[in-house]
Amino acid sequence: MKLILLGAPGAGKGTQAARLAQTLAIPTISTGEILRDAMKNGTELGKKVRSYMDSGNLVPDQVILDIVAERLAKSDCANGYILDGMPRTIPQAKALEEMGIHVDRVVSIEIADDVIERRMTGRRVCSGCGAGYHMTAHPPKKEGVCDKCGQPIVTRKDDAPETVKNRLKVFHAETEALKDFYAELGRLRLVDGDRDMDEVTAAILKAIEVEA
Numbered sequence: 001m002k003l004i005l006l007g008a009p010g011a012g013k014g015t016q017a018a019r020l021a022q023t024l025a026i027p028t029i030s031t032g033e034i035l036r037d038a039m040k041n042g043t044e045l046g047k048k049v050r051s052y053m054d055s056g057n058l059v060p061d062q063v064i065l066d067i068v069a070e071r072l073a074k075s076d077c078a079n080g081y082i083l084d085g086m087p088r089t090i091p092q093a094k095a096l097e098e099m100g101i102h103v104d105r106v107v108s109i110e111i112a113d114d115v116i117e118r119r120m121t122g123r124r125v126c127s128g129c130g131a132g133y134h135m136t137a138h139p140p141k142k143e144g145v146c147d148k149c150g151q152p153i154v155t156r157k158d159d160a161p162e163t164v165k166n167r168l169k170v171f172h173a174e175t176e177a178l179k180d181f182y183a184e185l186g187r188l189r190l191v192d193g194d195r196d197m198d199e200v201t202a203a204i205l206k207a208i209e210v211e212a
Contacts, residue, residue: 001026001080001208002102004087006178007109009167010120011193012200016109017084019201024210026080031064034071045070065095072101080104089174093181105208106182109193109200113168120164124153 001024005013017028038046039053045067052059068086071077083103087093096102122135128151133140141147157163182188189207193200205211 001210002104003080003082003208004103004106004182005082005084005109006106006175007193008111008113008116008171009164010116011109011111012197013084013109015197016201016204017082019197020204021082023201023205024080024082026082027076028082028084029068029071029077029086031068031083031085034067035059035064038067061089061092061095065092065099068096069099069101087178090177090181093178103187105189106178106187107189107191107204107207108179109204110190111193115194116168117161117164120159121155121161123156123159125156127152127154 003020005017005020007013020026021028035046035049039050040046045063048063049059049067052063064086068083072081087096118136119134122137124133124135124140125131126133126146126149128146129149131146131148131153132138133146133153140153144153145151146153158167179188191200191203191207
């Protein structure tokens with residue numbers, strides 16, 4: 001099973017990818033991790049990536065595509081994989097197809113923007129030990145203070161309201177168009193992500209026609 005998970009920031013893609021990888025016994029391929037590993041290992045592609053990042057430029061699509069293709073050629077991907085964070089745009093999706101990298105299903109985890117905003121802006125992290133909290137789902141026992149180490153809890157820049165709104169704007173402008181692209185190929189499946197984590201996992205497995 002070769003899968004792509006789509007969804008807005010905060011839709012739960014990472015959580016669901018980890019669950020699906022375990023259930024289906026296939027690896028999750030994160031482009032962010034691949035780029036970091038390539039740089040750490042000093043491969044030729046890794047050196048290219050570092051040169052772009054060191055100069056403050058975006059890594060070109062073709063370099064990312066080459067790195068992904070290199071990773072997917074490894075033996076642990078022989079029975080399938082889950083692509084996380086790739087493709088982000090129509091040109092990337094078309095390039096994957098042209099390179100012969102075809103996926104079986106594309107699952108879009110659907111959640112309304114206002115729900116995403118509540119999820120993400122409610123997140124807090126301890127400034128000392130890094131423990132995570134959520135002001136609604138998992139608040140600290142004492143307001144503003146970490147249960148574990150007593151240090152102040154803070155809002156990460158990524159979870160600030162203005163940042164969340166901007167990330168959603170970028171998502172709708174660029175990535176959401178992928179749904180139309182994969183719908184035309186007959187591979188898109190929509191799953192309601194605004195429910196219990198286990199229910200979302202079960203819905204995804206049903207959508208890709210795998211028995212839990």
